[in-house]
Amino acid sequence: MTFLRTASAIVCACALALVLPTGMASAQQGPLRITIEEGIIQPLPFAVPDFQAETDEAAQLAGDLARVIAADLEGTGVFREIPSSAFIAQYTDFETAVQYSDWKAINAQALVTGAVSVSGTNVNVKFRVYDVVSGTTLGEGLQFSGTTDGWRRMAHKIADEVYSRITGEGGYFDSRVVYVSETGPKDDRKKRLAVMDYDGANVRYLTDSSALVLAPRFSPTGDRVLYTSYESGFPRINVLDVGSVQQRVLESAEGTMSFAPRFSPSGQTVVYSLTQGGNTDIYTMDINSGQSVRLTNTPSIETAPSFSPDGNRIVFESDRSGSPQLYIMSAGGGEAQRISFGEGRYGTPVWSPRGDLVAFTKQNAGRFHIGVMRTDGSEERLLTASFLDEGPTWAPNGRVIMFTRETQGEDGASSLYSVDITGRVLRKVATPEGGSDPSWSPLQQ
Amino acid sequence: MKFLPMTVLVAAVALSACTNPDRFGADDALAGNGNPNGGVPLNSIQPGSANDPASTAYFNQTIGDRVLFEVDQSNLTPIGRSTLDGQATWLLTNSDYQAVIEGHADEQGTREYNLALGARRANAAREYLLSKGVPAGRLRVVSYGKERPIEICSNEACYAKNRRAVTVLAGGLTS
Known part of the structure; x- marks a missing residue:
């Protein structure tokens, strides 16, 4: 390529x-x-x-x-x-x-x-x-x-x-999206990683579907992708070079599961979830040394972490209150502030590249929504509603969000959609097969 | 994969723990997967078949390889504990086997949260088996979250079967 x-x-x-x-x-x-x-x-x-x-x-x-x-x-x-x-x-x-x-x-x-x-x-x-x-x-x-x-x-x-x-805004058209390409019925779904231009052109497959792969995430320069692979039989985080398609596993201890990775803005650190003894907490790992640091230590589920653009804070999802909600903590861990207070369950928060908003998935009254709120939790706005919307990713200019929409029932299938932050312009992104878990690259250099 | 009605599973588990020499035939009849008159001559048992009490097929079908969970819960139900009692007894008897306990969630919920929830469920089953004396080194856990549904409709009838922890055997003489 x-x-x-x-x-x-x-x-x-x-x-x-x-x-x-x-x-x-x-x-x-x-x-x-x-x-x-x-x-x-x-x-x-x-x-x-x-x-x-x-x-x-x-x-x-x-x-x-x-x-x-x-x-x-x-x-x-x-x-x-x-x-x-x-x-x-x-x-x-x-x-x-x-x-x-x-x-x-x-x-x-x-x-x-x-x-x-x-x-x-x-x-x-x-x-x-x-x-x-x-x-x-x-x-x-x-x-x-x-x-x-x-x-x-x-x-x-x-x-x-x-x-x-x-x-007067930055553009976002000269960018790419890495995502999971899906085929087959719900009870025999095949998944492989793919990368494409933001508009669905030039699709290229990065893995085969021999092992389950989930949630690829671009590096801040768009040259590498973190994702979760079941190649070993257990979820492990892999890092893949987009150009050469070379990949390696970020090792974690026997008996653990690691998933939900994202890069820090420097590209040197990975924040992710690690499960041990049934309990899921958030860790960071230096991508070169493999040295990890535990950031949360509670019996509740802590997952879906995402760095602020300045690298100083992390927004994540936790059910410590009894239901999944959004929290912000320092990039070094420590006490977290809850920012979601509306009805329903909140997950998969993603900090916008401008730093002003957090996009999230909300589940309420049997429906799923993609929404945005300010980083203090104010001005929550829901942009979409469907049977199942989840996993937002920001366009490089922070004005458009792409996400996964899955349809209901036995023929249910996943597709990629995009919506602008006013919620007015909702579009399906054409992909050759089904698509899920998009991650938007920065503008290309 | 054969799916047994819950009531039959409970009965099968209860029987499997006893020492009645006729139990294989009796189980078969209860499970409804064979001779409707009950009783299979012992000399007809094929190693590895569902009639062989040391087989994976027997474990899956007669003992019951899975426990189900309520919405958003990872607490074991009374029926689940009963199934796991049977699994523990079987695993202690058939010590050649290792197992991976797979935790699963229904499709309601985000991918990441469901992975963590599935891990809680698998771990709950593992902890219970450990409490019954199954050595820790023989039991590993993995979560698939909502990635591996066995039922594909989008209502509670399917969701209830997808919220599960499945004990998948490995090793043994017939696997």
């Missing part, structure tokens, strides 16, 4: 000379900007005409790039694509000044144009973003160089740039 090598081959963000369209005299109405926190009622209409093909070999890519960019933006729920059938202007030349009136007439507020050239396996893409209402470019034009097999990443990078310029 050459994906990572492809990534490093991308020479990013060489600024192009900013070409100001001539005669841009229309009244400024403030910069084009959408604020996501408020919940988007009216998605912003945009147009992405097929890119200009600067070489014959680029003809296919010129359309494909525009389609991926449009799908990324449309998938956020923040934007709405205007189909090319509505276009008045035919976009043919990247350097020709945009006639804003043609795009205003079809109510486009943002316009993305681009051009692509292909020479052998080398691709060069350039693009601009226009604020149609103000009649200006939005930021500078940029160009990317890469290879043909990395073209989707180039499209995602452009979409990230467009998204950032309009929302």
Whole structure:
């Protein structure tokens, strides 16, 4: 697999000379900007005409790039694509000044144009973003160089740039998701690890299904994955290098079970659950030395730990009160503060990459929910409801959550879904087989 | 996997602990898995078959290899303790065998919590067997959480059978 090598081959963000369209005299109405926190009622209409093909070999890519960019933006729920059938202007030349009136007439507020050239396996893409209402470019034009097999990443990078310029948020399209791919009936389910682009493209399998595997978690740099494997007959934590698919077991004592691992923000420490004598507590382990430290010591269940982005605290799940609830403790252990106080049972807390929110699974009155709350437990909001939703993971920008949804009954199956933090945009993520336990990578470098 | 009604399991366990030389045949009749008239001639017993009292099949079907739990609980029920009494007696008699006790949960609950809950259940069964004298070195535990349901409907009828601790034998002459 050459994906990572492809990534490093991308020479990013060489600024192009900013070409100001001539005669841009229309009244400024403030910069084009959408604020996501408020919940988007009216998605912003945009147009992405097929890119200009600067070489014959680029003809296919010129359309494909525009389609991926449009799908990324449309998938956020923040934007709405205007189909090319509505276009008045035919976009043919990247350097020709945009006639804003043609795009205003079809109510486009943002316009993305681009051009692509292909020479052998080398691709060069350039693009601009226009604020149609103000009649200006939005930021500078940029160009990317890469290879043909990395073209989707180039499209995602452009979409990230467009998204950032309009929302002021970091992007998340040039990212990957590691998850458990599932086949077979409920009583004979086969599971194997897979990694894919965030949008479900480029699926690659990382393990076979000979042993049960659960809950993969990306490292902070996206190069390694922690997961739980029953290869030895007992649950053990493995660490896998995504590029080489080499893996090793993080050993734990005979007679114990270890599971629910996550990396610390430094990538050097693993926090996880270890069960001994029927009792489950939280430990950390130095991933290189294997040295472990016990952080909780109670007869109750302590599991599903997740570090804060600064590495100083850990949010986790415990039933010490009699039912599973969320708690926060120092990264070194010690006394924990309960943060969940609503009705029902809370589990699988995950600290957002921004540090402001904790996503969780909630079980109440026979339904499951994905929700978010502030780290002091206030402002709880439930984003989803179904027979079984669980296991949230954050997009790198902290604005979207992916999770597992399992359907009810004898034909019950798992799929991946995503929801934005306003709860308005819920989407199924297409995977070739069933999917569960997603973990979102950081933005790729 | 043959599933026995609870009432029959209890009876079978009670009988298995006694020394009645006819017990194999009697158990068979009670369990409803063979000769309806009861009684199998001793010379017809095939080693390793369910008629062989030292077999895994006998343990699984006649002694009962599993105990069930209430929702979100890991306390043994009276029926569960009775089944484990039978398992303990059998394991002490058949000392070639080791066992792994598998703890399971129903699908209600998160993956991580159910792994921990299954471990509690397996451990409860193990502790009980240890209290009856089964050596610790012969009993290991593992939890599968909600990963290995045997019944697949999404209601209590199935959930009740999935909340279980199963004593899986290894070793012995016929395994």
